[in-house]
Amino acid sequence: MSTSRRTVIAAAAAAGLAAAAVGPGAGEAHAGSGDSAAPRRARFGELADGTRVDIWTLACGGIRLKVLSYGGIVQSLEVPDRHGRPANVSLGFADLESYVERSPYFGALIGRYGNRIANGRFTLDGRTYELPRNDNGHSLHGGDLGFDKRVWRVEPFTRRGEVGLVLTRTSPDGEMGYPGTLEVRVEYVLTRHGDFRIDYEATTDRPTVVNLTNHTYFNLAGEGSGSILDHRLEVAASRYTPVGETLIPTGELARVAGTPFDFRRAKPIGADIREGHPQLLFGRGYDHNLVLDKGITAEPEHVITVSEPTSGRVMRIATTEPGVQFYSGNFLDGTLAGTSGRVYRQSDGFCLETQHFPDSPNQPSFPSTVLRPGRTYRTTTVHSFSAD
Ligand code: GLA
Numbered sequence: 001m002s003t004s005r006r007t008v009i010a011a012a013a014a015a016g017l018a019a020a021a022v023g024p025g026a027g028e029a030h031a032g033s034g035d036s037a038a039p040r041r042a043r044f045g046e047l048a049d050g051t052r053v054d055i056w057t058l059a060c061g062g063i064r065l066k067v068l069s070y071g072g073i074v075q076s077l078e079v080p081d082r083h084g085r086p087a088n089v090s091l092g093f094a095d096l097e098s099y100v101e102r103s104p105y106f107g108a109l110i111g112r113y114g115n116r117i118a119n120g121r122f123t124l125d126g127r128t129y130e131l132p133r134n135d136n137g138h139s140l141h142g143g144d145l146g147f148d149k150r151v152w153r154v155e156p157f158t159r160r161g162e163v164g165l166v167l168t169r170t171s172p173d174g175e176m177g178y179p180g181t182l183e184v185r186v187e188y189v190l191t192r193h194g195d196f197r198i199d200y201e202a203t204t205d206r207p208t209v210v211n212l213t214n215h216t217y218f219n220l221a222g223e224g225s226g227s228i229l230d231h232r233l234e235v236a237a238s239r240y241t242p243v244g245e246t247l248i249p250t251g252e253l254a255r256v257a258g259t260p261f262d263f264r265r266a267k268p269i270g271a272d273i274r275e276g277h278p279q280l281l282f283g284r285g286y287d288h289n290l291v292l293d294k295g296i297t298a299e300p301e302h303v304i305t306v307s308e309p310t311s312g313r314v315m316r317i318a319t320t321e322p323g324v325q326f327y328s329g330n331f332l333d334g335t336l337a338g339t340s341g342r343v344y345r346q347s348d349g350f351c352l353e354t355q356h357f358p359d360s361p362n363q364p365s366f367p368s369t370v371l372r373p374g375r376t377y378r379t380t381t382v383h384s385f386s387a388d
Pocket residue numbers: 104105115140247287325327331351
C-alpha cells in the first residue's frame with residue numbers, strides 16, 4: 001500500500017472511527033499507533049439456555065471490528081472509503097436470534113471442516129467416521145452444530161501496534177462425529193497498517209481431519225448496498241476443482257484458462273457469471289474452490305485482490321492456505337434483512353474462504369487435512385484494507 005493510502009486510513013481513524021469505538025472507560029488507546037482502541041465487551045444477547053453472548057469491539061489502523069463470542073462471528077467490519085468515510089463491509093445481523101435461527105454462516109468461524117465432506121463419511125487409518133449430513137446428503141461446514149454455533153472463550157489483548165482477541169474452544173472427542181479432542185485457538189488481530197489477520201491453531205489427541213476458515217460475506221461498498229457483481233476480483237489461481245451437481249469435487253484440477261473461473265487478471269465478478277457454463281449452473285454462480293498457484297506456504301502470501309470502484313475500497317488477501325472457496329452469495333434470496341435492516345438479495349455479498357480443498361478426506365490426491373497427535377495445525381489469513 002502506498003504511503004498516501006495509509007495516510008487516508010490513519011486520518012479516518014483520527015477523525016473518529018477509532019474514537020467512536022473507544023467511548024468512555026473503554027481502555028487506553030495504544031501508544032505508538034495513536035489510533036487503536038483496546039477491545040471492549042458488551043452483552044449481545046442470550047441463548048435459549050441462558051448462556052450470555054458477548055459482542056467485542058476493537059479498532060486499529062482505521063478499521064473497527066465487532067466479534068461475537070457465539071460462532072466467533074465477525075458481526076461488523078468498518079473500513080474507510082477513499083474519502084475516509086467508514087462503512088461496514090461485512091454482511092450480518094443486528095440480533096442474536098437471527099444468527100441462531102437463520103444465518104447462512106455470516107461472518108462465522110467454520111470448523112471442524114470448512115465446506116463439504118461427501119456423504120458425511122471419511123476413513124482414516126482404516127476406521128470410518130460418520131458425520132451429520134446437513135447438505136444434500138453431505139456434511140457441510142462441520143455439521144449441524146459446527147464451530148459457527150458454539151460459544152467461544154474470548155480473551156482480549158493489546159500488543160505493540162496490534163489489538164486482538166484470542167478465541168479458544170475444546171471440541172470434545174466425537175463432536176459432530178469427528179475423532180479426537182481438538183484444542184482450537186484462533187486469533188483475530190487488527191494491525192496499525194489496516195490489516196485484519198486471522199491465525200488458526202489446533203491440536204488433537206487422536207488422528208483427525210481439520211480445515212478451519214472464516215465465512216465472512218463481503219460487500220466493499222457496504223453491507224445492504226446492493227450487488228457485488230461490479231467488484232473486481234483477481235486471484236492467482238490457474239486451476240480450480242470442478243464439482244458434481246451436489247457441489248462435491250470430482251477430484252480433477254481443471255485449468256481456468258478459457259472459462260469463467262479465470263480471475264488471473266482482475267475482472268468484475270459479474271463479467272462471466274451468466275455464461276452457460278455447467279459448473280456455474282451447479283453452484284447457481286460461483287461456489288468453487290480455486291487452487292492457489294503458490295500452494296501451501298509457511299508464511300501468508302498475497303493471492304487475492306478485490307476492489308470496489310465507487311467507494312475505492314480495496315481488500316488484499318494473503319494466506320498460507322492452498323485454496324480459496326469463492327462463493328458469490330448465490331443462495332441469498334431476499335428473505336433475510338441484514339444488520340442495517342436492508343434485505344440481502346442474490347449476490348449482495350461474496351465469500352473468499354481460504355482453506356484446504358473441499359472433501360479432501362475422500363480425495364487422496366488433494367493436499368492432506370489430517371492432523372495427528374503431537375503436531376500443531378497452523379494457518380494464517382490476512383485481509384489488508386486500503387482505498388484507491
Ligand atoms: C459455502 C458453500 C456454499 C454455501 C455457503 C453458505 O460457501 O460452499 O455452498 O453453503 O457456504 O450458504
